[in-house]
Amino acid sequence: MAPAKLLLPLPFEQIMRRHEGEIMRYLLRSSGNRADAADLFQETWLRAYCAYPRLDPGSNVRPWLYTIALNLCRNQARDGARRAAVIIADEEANPAAERIGKTPRAQVENDGYAAVRMRELISALPARQREALQLRYFAGLNYPEIAEVMKCSPQTARANVSQARRKLKSLW
């Protein structure tokens, strides 16, 4: 009699080797600096390692990893905002909003700072639209995957991305 087929998840090492590059790129792009990205990277994989036994072997690893990464990005943004509020309490409520539009577009293009300006615009988007846009373009997830990460329907994910794009286009 043939031995029963085992339904085993991939070893964690293999998951990590396969996805660490894209997770790092996603974190770099959405956090915008290397130190934060490195911290978030550690934390993401540590959480993933601890939670891995409870992940159903049949389920899709990629959205699961991005769920962890996104939650950590949110935490970091929240804590960062709190810290900033303590240190520079008298500055304007939303510095990102203030900066937007101040740099003339021609200069942006001339100086090759398009990416910087784009980052500013993206960071000023409403949270869910920004997150959906980042998952779509920085992480390269498809809509069903984004929906899984953001706990919404694929239609909502698609709508969030397209609204974000429309907003960026109008501001660009």
Added chain:
Amino acid sequence: MNLEQFLSGAAGAGDLPVEELLRRSRKQFERMLKGMRRPEVAIGVVNSPLGDLLVALGARGIVLIHYLLGGDLESIIAKLRLTLDPVEDRHSVTGVGAEIRRYLDGHTDALRSRVDLALATTPFQKKVLGKLQEVPRGAVVSYRALGAAAGAPKGARAIGNVMHNNPVPIYVPCHRVIASGGGLGGYGGGLSRKLRLLRSEGFTLGNAAKALPVSVVWGHKDTKIYCRSGCPAVQRADSARIVFFADSAQAKTAGLRPCKVCRPAL
């Protein structure tokens, strides 16, 4: 640069040089993980005369043997994953199946693999299973006697629990534990497997046996004397000190002398 270019440039994931950062972060991550890493085990299903067995083999020995009786494979693996990192590897576990087969065929020294009691979590479990490993082939003890040996003279039920949760049956011989009165007790893999194992260890037991046969001798741990089943001397003795042997020869090998009242054979 327009919006589309920017976004599609970002989507082409290969452009961002992250190798150096990744290398450093990975090293740091490994360091952070050091104390909390789950040990890796090779797992696979092996065929044996006792049916299919799920075997998990770690670096320090066999971690788990599980009788596959129904469709409980998924739940047992899910449980295993909480403490270990299982990797499917049929080749490294087939040796265990071969050892069990040889053992049941009567090769007394066939069970050579080491045992790792990593899944026995409580100190009591570890202690009881350690004591149990001292029970030799050809002998059986009662739940009560094992409890007494492990420092829990009133803990026969607790011993039953530990046996039920024995992570490595066959190698850690929980089939050598029976009821104090000579009844066979139960077995996680079903009583027929317990009978089969005990038969291969020298006990004469029929397929429907419910108790040890009268041919066993009762040994006393302190006096080092062994008796026939019905001997009045043994009936006065504390049942927590009794070890059952398949026959007189086994008792003699264990260093006991025959009783002068009932004069067991040999």
